[in-house]
Amino acid sequence: xSRRSVKSIRPxxxxxxxxxxxxxxxxxxxxxxxxxxxxxxxxxxxxxxxxFLRRVAxxxxxxxxxxxxxxxxxxxFAASRLLNRSYNNALVICCDAAKLLAEWFPDxxxxxxxxxxxxPWWKRSHRKRRILRxxxxxxxxxxxxxxxxxxFRTDVEEYFxxxxxxIDKYATKLELSNIEISDDLPQNDNTYNTHFERRTILQGKxxxxxxxxxxHNYS
Numbered sequence: 207x208s209r210r211s212v213k214s215i216r217p218x219x220x221x222x223x224x225x226x227x228x229x230x231x232x233x234x235x236x237x238x239x240x241x242x243x244x245x246x247x248x249x250x251x252x253x254x255x256x257x258f259l260r261r262v263a264x265x266x267x268x269x270x271x272x273x274x275x276x277x278x279x280x281x282x283f284a285a286s287r288l289l290n291r292s293y294n295n296a297l298v299i300c301c302d303a304a305k306l307l308a309e310w311f312p313d314x315x316x317x318x319x320x321x322x323x324x325x326p327w328w329k330r331s332h333r334k335r336r337i338l339r340x341x342x343x344x345x346x347x348x349x350x351x352x353x354x355x356x357x358f359r360t361d362v363e364e365y366f367x368x369x370x371x372x373i374d375k376y377a378t379k380l381e382l383s384n385i386e387i388s389d390d391l392p393q394n395d396n397t398y399n400t401h402f403e404r405r406t407i408l409q410g411k412x413x414x415x416x417x418x419x420x421x422h423n424y425s
Contacts, residue, residue, distance in 0.1 A: 212255060212279060212280060212283040213283065214279060214282075215282045215283060215285075215286050219286060219289075221282060221285050221286065221289070223289075223294060223297070224285040224286075224288040224289060224296065224297045224298060225281065225282060225285035225297065225298055225299075225300070226240075226297060226298075226299045226300070227299070227300050227301065228299070228300075228301040228305065228306075231299070231310060233310070234310075234312070235310055235311060235312060235315075237270060240270070240272075240297065241270045241294055241295060241297075242294060243270075245268060245269055245270045245295070246268075246269045246270065246317035247269070247270045247271070247272060247315065247316055247317055248262070248266075248269055248270070248271050248272070248316065248317050248318040248319070248320065249271075249272050249273075249274070249306075249311070249316050249318070249319050249320070249349075250271065250272070250273040250274070250319075250320040250321075250322075251274055251303040251319065251320065251321045251324065251337055252274070252275060252276075252303070252321065252322065252323070252324055252325075252337070253273030253274065253275040253280070253281070253284040253298055254275065254280060254284065254323075255280065255283060255284055255287070256273065256283065256284025256285070256286075256287040256288070256298065257287075258273075258320065258322065259271055259273040259284060259287070259288070259296055259298065260287045260288060260296070263288065263291070263293065263295050263296035264291070264293075267293045267295055269295065269317060270295050270296070271295060271296040271297075272296070272297060272298075272299060273296070273297070273298045273299070274298070274299050274300075274301055274302075274303045274306055275298055275299075275300060276300070276301065276302055276303070277300075278300050281298050281299070281300035282298075282300075284298045285297065285298040303337060303342075304337070304341075304342055304345070307342065307345040307346065307349060308345055311349045312349070313348050313349060314348075314349070314350070314351050314352065315349055315350075315351060316349045316350050316351060316354060317351060317354050318350075318354055318355050318356075318357065319346050319349070319350060319355075319356045319357070320357045321337065321338060321356070321357070321358045321359075322357075322358075322359045322360075322403065323359060323360055323361065323403065323406075324336065324337045324338060324360065324365075325337070326360070326362040326364075326365045336365070338358065338365075338369045338372070339372070340372055340376045343369075343372055343373055343376055343377040343380075344376055344377055346377070346380075347377040347379050347380055347420065350380075350420040351420065352420055352421065352422040353419060353420065353422050354419070354420055355383065355417055355418060355419055355420070356380060356417070356418040356420075357415075357416075357417050358415070358416045358417075358418070359403065359413055359414065359415045359416075360413075360414050361406045361411050361412065361413055361414070362414075363412070363414060366414035366416070369416075370382070370416065373418060379420055379421050380418040380419070380420055380421075381418060381419050381420075381421050382416065382417075382418055383417045383418060383419045384415075384416065384417040385414075385415065385416050386415040386416075387412055387413070387414050387415070388407075388412065388413055388415070
């Protein structure tokens, strides 16, 4: 399913509190500089239009949320949804998620990682471009805190099954906590995480959901 277009954000709109590029980031990671406070950080890979990021930031105000989106137009659109809020606990970064995982986040740091409907790269020769590939799963494993979670959803059964196999083989500290396969129509906005998920279910397609917990003790 292709992305729908989004409106461009007018140049005069001030996104400085909710939007960054890689060159704008503090090194090393500094929650005080980003949010003005220290709080548990959750990371969303592929924020799209920003529905999930806005919803969870409003619901869990004691946490900080970072979304990454490689498309500048989508990243600015998602960031614009975070404006005019009472809390400064979310921002969008326009960057490659792999770069942030490899170079920016500390080990055993993230409270959760969310990956919802990533590009499946349908051609077999292109599957090495998938975000949930061996080396990225290992980075997610390293960056997650013990007892924290990786949340993954897709409408592509092959991607879902192959990711489960990769995690079982290469990210063995991530223990499968829950699997759900459903084509139920959402009852309200809180029963789906993205516009893409809602569109998928409205078209009668299944959504494959999995949650993995990073083991606390591992030898």
